[in-house]
Amino acid sequence: MLQILSYTFMQRALVASTIIGIVCAVIGVYVVLKGLAFIGTGIAHASFGGVALGFLFGWNLILTAALFSIFGALGIGVVSRRGEVKEDTAIGIFFSASMAFGVLIIGLLQGYNIDLFGYLFGSVLAVTQEDILLSGALGLGILIIIGLFFKEFLFISFDQEMAQVVGVPAALLYYLLLALMALTVVISIKVVGIILVEALIVTPAAAAYQLTDDFKRMMTIAVVIGVVSSIAGLFFSYWLNIASGATIVLTSTLIFGGAALLSPRRRQRPVEAPGAEPALGLEPATDGEKAPSSYTEL
Amino acid sequence: MTANQSEAVEFENVTVAYGHTVALQDISLRIARGEFVGVVGPNGSGKTTLLRTVLGLTRPTHGEVKVSGVPVNRLGTRRRRIGYVPQLAAIDPRFPVHVLDVVTMGRYGEIGLFHRPSAADRTAACRALERVGMLDLADRQIGQLSGGQRQRVFVARALAVEPELLLLDEPTTGVDPATTGSFYELMHQLHGEGITILMVSHDVGVVSQYVDKIACLNRRLVVHGRPSEVLTAEAVEGCYGCGALFLTHGAVPHIVVDVHPKGKPPHRSPAAHLLEHRAKE
Numbered sequence A: 001m002l003q004i005l006s007y008t009f010m011q012r013a014l015v016a017s018t019i020i021g022i023v024c025a026v027i028g029v030y031v032v033l034k035g036l037a038f039i040g041t042g043i044a045h046a047s048f049g050g051v052a053l054g055f056l057f058g059w060n061l062i063l064t065a066a067l068f069s070i071f072g073a074l075g076i077g078v079v080s081r082r083g084e085v086k087e088d089t090a091i092g093i094f095f096s097a098s099m100a101f102g103v104l105i106i107g108l109l110q111g112y113n114i115d116l117f118g119y120l121f122g123s124v125l126a127v128t129q130e131d132i133l134l135s136g137a138l139g140l141g142i143l144i145i146i147g148l149f150f151k152e153f154l155f156i157s158f159d160q161e162m163a164q165v166v167g168v169p170a171a172l173l174y175y176l177l178l179a180l181m182a183l184t185v186v187i188s189i190k191v192v193g194i195i196l197v198e199a200l201i202v203t204p205a206a207a208a209y210q211l212t213d214d215f216k217r218m219m220t221i222a223v224v225i226g227v228v229s230s231i232a233g234l235f236f237s238y239w240l241n242i243a244s245g246a247t248i249v250l251t252s253t254l255i256f257g258g259a260a261l262l263s264p265r266r267r268q269r270p271v272e273a274p275g276a277e278p279a280l281g282l283e284p285a286t287d288g289e290k291a292p293s294s295y296t297e298l
Numbered sequence B: 001m002t003a004n005q006s007e008a009v010e011f012e013n014v015t016v017a018y019g020h021t022v023a024l025q026d027i028s029l030r031i032a033r034g035e036f037v038g039v040v041g042p043n044g045s046g047k048t049t050l051l052r053t054v055l056g057l058t059r060p061t062h063g064e065v066k067v068s069g070v071p072v073n074r075l076g077t078r079r080r081r082i083g084y085v086p087q088l089a090a091i092d093p094r095f096p097v098h099v100l101d102v103v104t105m106g107r108y109g110e111i112g113l114f115h116r117p118s119a120a121d122r123t124a125a126c127r128a129l130e131r132v133g134m135l136d137l138a139d140r141q142i143g144q145l146s147g148g149q150r151q152r153v154f155v156a157r158a159l160a161v162e163p164e165l166l167l168l169d170e171p172t173t174g175v176d177p178a179t180t181g182s183f184y185e186l187m188h189q190l191h192g193e194g195i196t197i198l199m200v201s202h203d204v205g206v207v208s209q210y211v212d213k214i215a216c217l218n219r220r221l222v223v224h225g226r227p228s229e230v231l232t233a234e235a236v237e238g239c240y241g242c243g244a245l246f247l248t249h250g251a252v253p254h255i256v257v258d259v260h261p262k263g264k265p266p267h268r269s270p271a272a273h274l275l276e277h278r279a280k281e
Helices: A009-034 A039-058 A060-082 A088-107 A116-121 A127-148 A150-165 A170-210 A217-238 A244-262 B049-056 B074-081 B097-105 B119-131 B147-159 B177-192 B204-210 B233-240 B268-281
Strands: B009-019 B021-032 B036-040 B060-069 B082-085 B165-169 B195-199 B213-219 B222-223 B247-249 B253-255
Touching: A009 A039, A009 A127, A009 A150, A009 A170, A009 A217, A039 A060, A039 A088, A039 A116, A039 A170, A060 A088, A060 A127, A060 A170, A060 B097, A116 A170, A116 B147, A127 A150, A127 A170, A127 B147, A150 A170, A150 B082, A170 A217, A217 A244, B009 B049, B009 B195, B021 B049, B021 B060, B021 B195, B021 B213, B021 B222, B036 B049, B036 B204, B036 B268, B049 B060, B049 B082, B049 B165, B049 B195, B082 B147, B097 B119, B097 B147, B119 B147, B147 B177, B177 B195, B177 B204, B195 B268, B204 B213, B213 B233
Parallel strands: B036 B195, B036 B213, B082 B165, B165 B195
Antiparallel strands: B009 B021, B009 B060, B213 B222, B247 B253
């Protein structure tokens, strides 16, 4: 056990996965509550174009990927808010285009030795000192910004329109949240990869959501689950000699499964599914003063 | 002091169109300071859109909306003196947030960025909760409330900024009769304190007992005035397009025909009334 820790690559891997375990879980709370999971997947895929461009010109991949994913995030946000196309359509257009662009460039670079698989599915053991510093600094920046706008981000996640009504700059903060999510994706690419990163964002927060109905507690639990999955996943992948990114993700999935089984929400009074509007004229007249009779106690 | 300042809200030839769909057409309406106005009309008649133009959430295609004589898009921080209670269905009831937090959110614009809610903000939120009779449930998660209780929390959120103008969108939809009664009692009190209230509703019968004026909307403003004067058979027909109409929205079916059955045969087909009305135009 301790012998593993004497390897430099393992130390770096541990530090890197702890950082992203924390940052992904924090941003994930907003992603889960505001329903941004699909846009997050889109942003992650969009970063692939940036990764390829970085290869082409020999630039720092994290920076080019950050550029692509932030522009992707804002592009999706702007196009869908202006109402020309629906948000999920915009996501489909942007992320496929950026991926196609990346594939095209990688095609041009044939003959170079590119660890494409590592970028798609993570290769935590290839994390360099520079990567750690960069992701540490960006991760800290993300957390500080979230701390600064903590109450506003909570409000726009709960009710974006009311936030705007009471005079909170809701649209700007929404774009800022998307940009922070894009940066989170980027600093996680090395560890879990473009394809798997969304799981590390969504799963710990979704598990925490099962366990509490308090916002701050949900964030704390998500961070604990994120860090535990990252570290445990890393050790499992070392011992079993299997892919690290995938192991981290599957560890968090297991924890989510446990949380869902233990969830006090399952025993709670039933509530309507989020966003479900009662059909006209079908609502019971008592309107939930008593529990609806159709609900079967578990 | 300009003459405008006695008007709390002014709509001047307001038209709102979404693409080819006209939601509101050429609405001109003045609401005096301190007035309690009920807005009634069938589904899709533009009632919600009317409120949204006052909030600046929807921009008129033509015309202008002014609040206290100032165009809505130039209100700046005065916008915060508007309290809004949106329709119930819009939020996720499982969101991990507590009643007091939700009400305090009403003050986030006042509090400003980078500041935490102060003790004064908490006090204001508690006072608002007390007014709607929900103070003892301040620590509940919103998912643990009934629809009626949740609606009262949103009224408290709107009151937390001590508004001069209160906009409510179908606040009693899906709320049980007892709560509806105490809700109107609260509106009556707020009206007595000089708050201007603009309330969209389906309960034509109930609303007309409390409001100063009623506005019947069906994309156009069909009629506006004191309930006793304007709630004639013709007006309601013009508004709803037929003499008798069952509105089943939310919990209770409301029968519009109750307010005006002045000898009209109730069994005439709605379509016939609609055609007749259109022909008159």
